Amino acid sequence: MTTLLLETLNPAQQLAVQAIDGPVLVLAGPGSGKTRVLTHRVAYLIDVVGIDPFNLLAVTFTNKAAREMKVRLEELIGVDRAAAPAIGTFHSLCVRFLRRDIVHLGRERDFAIYDADDQQRLMRRVLRDLKLDEKQYPPRAIHARISSAKNELVGPQEYARLNRASYYDEIVVRCYERYQALLRENNALDFDDLLFETVTLFRQHATVLEKYQQRYIYLMVDEYQDTNRAQYVLVRDLAARRRNLFAVGDNDQSIYAWRGADIRNILRFEEDYPDAQVVLLEQNYRSTQSILDVAQALIQSGMNRKHAKNLWTENAAGVEVSLHEGYDEHEEAGWVADEIARLRERDSFRLADCAIMYRTNAQSRVVEEALQRRGLPYQIVGGTRFYERKEIKDLLCYLRLIHNPYDSISLERILNVPVRGIGARTEEMLLRWANEMGVPVYQALQELAADSETHPFNARTRNALLAFYDVLSGMIVMRNQCTLLTLLEAILERLTFREALVHEYGPDEADERWRNVQQLANMASDFVNMPYEDQLPAFLENVALIADVDSIDQDADKVTCITLHQAKGLEYPVVFLIGLEEGLLPHSRSIDERDKLEEERRLLYVGSTRARQRLYLLYAFKRTSFGRTNNSTPSRFLASIPPDLIKQSARRQQAERPPHGESTTTRQPVRTQSTLSGTSGRTANQGRQRTNPEPTEIRFLPGQQVRHALFGAGEVVSSKLIDGDEEVTVNFATRGQKRLLASFAHLEKISPE
DNA sequence: GGCTCGATCTTTTTT
DNA sequence: AGATCGAGCC
Numbered sequence: 001m002t003t004l005l006l007e008t009l010n011p012a013q014q015l016a017v018q019a020i021d022g023p024v025l026v027l028a029g030p031g032s033g034k035t036r037v038l039t040h041r042v043a044y045l046i047d048v049v050g051i052d053p054f055n056l057l058a059v060t061f062t063n064k065a066a067r068e069m070k071v072r073l074e075e076l077i078g079v080d081r082a083a084a085p086a087i088g089t090f091h092s093l094c095v096r097f098l099r100r101d102i103v104h105l106g107r108e109r110d111f112a113i114y115d116a117d118d119q120q121r122l123m124r125r126v127l128r129d130l131k132l133d134e135k136q137y138p139p140r141a142i143h144a145r146i147s148s149a150k151n152e153l154v155g156p157q158e159y160a161r162l163n164r165a166s167y168y169d170e171i172v173v174r175c176y177e178r179y180q181a182l183l184r185e186n187n188a189l190d191f192d193d194l195l196f197e198t199v200t201l202f203r204q205h206a207t208v209l210e211k212y213q214q215r216y217i218y219l220m221v222d223e224y225q226d227t228n229r230a231q232y233v234l235v236r237d238l239a240a241r242r243r244n245l246f247a248v249g250d251n252d253q254s255i256y257a258w259r260g261a262d263i264r265n266i267l268r269f270e271e272d273y274p275d276a277q278v279v280l281l282e283q284n285y286r287s288t289q290s291i292l293d294v295a296q297a298l299i300q301s302g303m304n305r306k307h308a309k310n311l312w313t314e315n316a317a318g319v320e321v322s323l324h325e326g327y328d329e330h331e332e333a334g335w336v337a338d339e340i341a342r343l344r345e346r347d348s349f350r351l352a353d354c355a356i357m358y359r360t361n362a363q364s365r366v367v368e369e370a371l372q373r374r375g376l377p378y379q380i381v382g383g384t385r386f387y388e389r390k391e392i393k394d395l396l397c398y399l400r401l402i403h404n405p406y407d408s409i410s411l412e413r414i415l416n417v418p419v420r421g422i423g424a425r426t427e428e429m430l431l432r433w434a435n436e437m438g439v440p441v442y443q444a445l446q447e448l449a450a451d452s453e454t455h456p457f458n459a460r461t462r463n464a465l466l467a468f469y470d471v472l473s474g475m476i477v478m479r480n481q482c483t484l485l486t487l488l489e490a491i492l493e494r495l496t497f498r499e500a501l502v503h504e505y506g507p508d509e510a511d512e513r514w515r516n517v518q519q520l521a522n523m524a525s526d527f528v529n530m531p532y533e534d535q536l537p538a539f540l541e542n543v544a545l546i547a548d549v550d551s552i553d554q555d556a557d558k559v560t561c562i563t564l565h566q567a568k569g570l571e572y573p574v575v576f577l578i579g580l581e582e583g584l585l586p587h588s589r590s591i592d593e594r595d596k597l598e599e600e601r602r603l604l605y606v607g608s609t610r611a612r613q614r615l616y617l618l619y620a621f622k623r624t625s626f627g628r629t630n631n632s633t634p635s636r637f638l639a640s641i642p643p644d645l646i647k648q649s650a651r652r653q654q655a656e657r658p659p660h661g662e663s664t665t666t667r668q669p670v671r672t673q674s675t676l677s678g679t680s681g682r683t684a685n686q687g688r689q690r691t692n693p694e695p696t697e698i699r700f701l702p703g704q705q706v707r708h709a710l711f712g713a714g715e716v717v718s719s720k721l722i723d724g725d726e727e728v729t730v731n732f733a734t735r736g737q738k739r740l741l742a743s744f745a746h747l748e749k750i751s752p753e
Numbered sequence: 754g755g756c757t758c759g760a761t762c763t764t765t766t767t768t
Numbered sequence: 769a770g771a772t773c774g775a776g777c778c
Contacts, residue, residue: 062768091768116767191768259767362764365770382767423754547768565766587765603766626763627769 005044005076009036016279017041019246020049023239023273025224025266026248029311030295030609031286031571034248038220039069041246042085043076045218053084057216057238061223063089063550065569086216090231091191092545094198097212098189104205105197110537112188112400112407113544117388119143119190121409126178137171145172146179150192151228151260153199156180185440187406195230202237213241223569224249224269228260236272245273252299252309255565255603257595284311286571288318291608291615293645299605301640302598319614320647323638326620328629329363329579333370336576336618340559341374343574343614351377353573355560357607359585362625363578364561371559378559381566382548391501391513392520396543398491402475403536405442412441418500421464429456430465445469471495484524484535492517564607575611577604580619580635604637617646700747707748 006014016026016037028034042058045051060066066087073085086093099109114122123139149159156176163169183190189197202209219239221227224247227235239245247269254263270276284292292313300308326332336356343349356367364380371378386392394417397410405411412431416422433456434444448455448462449469457465471494478487492498497517501510527535549566560572564585579585585604590596608615617638622631700706704716 089768194768255766256768258765360764360766419755421754425754545768563766584765589765599766624769 005040005047009033009040010283012279012281012283013037013040016281017044019277019279020045020218021244023243023269023276024246024279025269025273025276026246026279026281027309028248028250028281029284029309030250030253030606031284032281032311033283033285034222034281035065035069035072037281038222038248039072039076041220042069042073046081046085047077051218053081055215055217056085056220057093057218058085058087058220059090059093059222059235060087061089061226061569062547063092063545064547064552065222066092067550089545090227090234091194092541094194094234095541095545097198098194098201101201101205101208102197104208105201107184107197108187110187110404112186112404112410113194113541114183114188114190114409115387115544116191117393118188118409119147121413122179122182122186122190123175125182125409125412126175129178129182130174132171132175137175142172142175143179146176147192148260149176150196151230153196153230153233155196185406186408187404188409192230195228195234199230199234199237202234209237210241212238217242218244218246220246220248222248223253225251225254225263225266226256226261227265228256228262230260232262232265243273250309252302252602253568253606255568255599255606257599280309282309282311284313285315286612287313287609287615288315288613289313290318290320290645291611291613294321294615294641295605295608297641297645298601298608298637301637302601303594321608321615321617321641321645322647322649323617324649325634326618327622329366329620329623330370332578332618332620333367334373336367336578336616337370337374337376339576339616340371340376340574349574351557351559352554354576355562355567355570355572355574355610356576356578357562357564357567357610358578359564359587359603360579361563363584367561367578371561376559377557378561379553379556381552381560381562386516386519386551387543387546389513389516392516395488395491395497395517395520396540398472398475398495399488399536400540401442401472402479402487403540405472405476406440408441415468418495418497418504420467422461422468426457426461426465442472445472449473479536480533482532484527484539485521487536488521488524564603567610568606571610571612573612574614574616575607576616576618577607578618579623580604580617580638581623582633582635584623584632585635585637601637604635700749705750707750713750 006017009017010033013033013036016024017040026034026037028037038058042056045056046053058066058069060069066089069087070083086096088096095113098111102109102111120139120143123143124134127134127137127139127142149155154162156173159169159176160173163172183193202212216238219235219242221235226249235245235247247266249266251263251266254261254266257263270278287295292311292315296311324332324335326335340349340351340354343354344351358364358367361382368378368380387396394414397414400407400410401414408431412427415427415430430444431441434441437444437447439447445465446469448457449466455462471491474494475487475491478490482490498510498514501513501517504510505513524535524539527539530538549562549570552560552570562570564577583591586597586600590600608617619634619638620632622629624630700716705713706716707713
């Protein structure tokens with residue numbers, strides 16, 4: 001078995017698998033078989049070293065990755081033993097810990113998990129409670145602050161301590177406090193709490209932490225470069241006793257800084273664990289040489305690469321990477337769809353072999369249209385998620401409420417769904433009444449049902465409320481006496497849900513939505529083998545933690561449309577990267593900060609290394625966004641690719657040139673890399689132009705007061721020339737310190753000079 | 754209490 | 769361009 005396990009691995013992989021004791025850092029380039037290494041290491045620990053599977057913990061980035069790991073493990077060591085190791089995402093593992101031990105924090109184990117939509121609603125409730133204007137204090141923005149604070153393990157008090165400066169921050173603190181209080185009242189945790197509370201649990205209850213430290217002798221963490229502070233501390237604490245931490249990652253694929261991921265976690269590994277063994281996986285098994293060359297060119301033009309890897313492959317050169325300019329986003333998508341059809345007919349690729357990747361979800365719409373028009377089956381990952389469809393979310397709220405009646409956010413959502421004559425005023429009255437009595441809304445309804453004398457409602461309103469309460473309380477009685485499916489069917493029947501759909505949407509749309517409901521019922525039936533009382537909580541947890549990528553259908557022969565972020569960790573024989581334009585990739589929001597810009601570059605790197613055999617790069621000559629059409633500039637990153645590595649596809653002579661009136665003479669010649677090269681100013685469009693030619697000298701000196709369109713006023717801390725541009729570090733009064741590229745940031749000098 | 758119309762915003766990226 | 773939200777109307 002030993003030999004069998006190891007002989008399919010290359011020397012570096014073997015080294016990683018056999019590095020058992022102490023901290024190990026595996027720097028694994030794309031396609032270098034890191035999933036193989038992880039899986040084989042678990043198998044090796046169990047089979048060869050003789051570790052009890054019960055003592056292993058592996059953290060993956062997605063549930064899908066966890067599933068795949070379990071499947072592969074079963075193949076290696078058999079079903080029985082493969083079931084035992086704890087394998088899952090940070091969030092699902094934390095839920096597991098918290099269900100068991102959150103009582104130590106004085107909370108209940110059947111807490112609800114709030115998703116983005118719930119968080120939004122809760123935030124609005126907070127603003128209403130605090131009488132704050134949503135215009136002045138956008139719920140999203142406030143919540144974003146709270147969320148990143150939690151990811152940094154900063155609670156309300158500490159946030160207040162760290163941010164004394166502005167009034168805005170004071171508001172954030174008040175909202176943060178109220179937000180947490182409401183979560184507690186509703187017996188709910190949001191996504192960020194799952195991590196935060198687990199860390200808190202471990203910090204405050206040494207015995208609990210010790211229990212897990214004892215149990216999990218070997219820890220493995222995938223995608224270590226994308227861990228945030230909370231995750232980092234969690235891992236550090238869990239590993240503190242045994243120090244058997246096996247971290248796998250690739251700093252070149254770090255693309256989640258915007259949600260708190262800190263690339264320094266991986267860069268610091270050797271400082272955190274000076275005795276760490278470091279293994280480099282540089283052989284790529286996935287891509288052709290041509291694809292790898294392009295990917296390497298892209299990433300090597302980046303700045304500040306630590307742990308630079310040199311990927312190589314024994315794979316054949318394969319087909320050249322191709323670059324194509326579409327006239328607009330429609331032609332771009334059309335070209336892709338046509339090419340997919342050709343690949344299927346001429347080169348016998350399947351549709352499932354092809355993936356179309358883009359920076360923003362909004363781009364998927366046009367792609368969808370193009371595929372639809374040609375009758376090519378496709379699946380769009382993300383976008384409007386199944387669980388976020390209204391009819392589904394409504395039903396889920398019923399289920400959540402049945403499980404946890406204190407969840408007032410869910411209650412408010414469905415109080416008048418389907419319409420039963422409970423309007424905003426009644427709702428507000430009910431909430432105020434409950435508030436006055438100091439009880440959860442559900443309990444207020446109980447009071448009302450018990451014929452309380454003091455309620456403020458008239459007879460008609462009271463009846464409407466009682467109708468709602470009857471449904472709910474009836475279901476709560478049923479909760480543990482039947483299967484989840486039966487429960488769901490009972491809800492549908494009690495609510496005459498289908499009829500309500502017809503009433504609200506008309507017969508056609510109702511049909512479509514009813515099919516979604518049936519699909520939900522289908523999913524509910526997956527849980528029939530559990531004890532009755534476990535089915536509902538298990539289902540709800542599953543729903544809350546499932547990610548879009550987790551539900552990619554690999555069996556169907558469909559084209560996959562997916563964002564670059566979600567594509568991390570996946571691979572496809574054929575990959576199309578579309579919208580490679582300034583403002584889109586790099587995204588306009590990331591354009592004037594060095595670190596953000598570098599992350600965009602890595603995003604492109606991640607995208608191109610998903611491809612096994614064919615890689616297509618596309619951009620459009622002009623693009624409509626926000627209802628406005630603008631000429632576009634090819635992404636600066638394309639300039640990093642030496643021209644002999646790409647085949648510029650000949651532009652076809654289309655019949656559909658721009659409609660009359662608009663002359664084609666302004667059209668740019670095809671911009672190959674020779675014309676794309678360097679940072680020299682191009683005048684491809686009238687829209688975004690660089691304000692100054694190549695800077696050759698420092699224009700901003702420390703102490704200079706400047707103004708930025710977005711960040712406001714600030715003071716220059718330092719400035720240096722890098723790569724033909726001036727990088728200015730500015731300390732903004734309200735936004736803190738930022739590094740900006742002078743040529744893009746449009747910094748305005750304000751006195752004193 | 755629900756409807757229609759116009760104004761306003763939207764698009765980063767997500768567990 | 770499309771969705772969402774608020775104001776004013778029935």
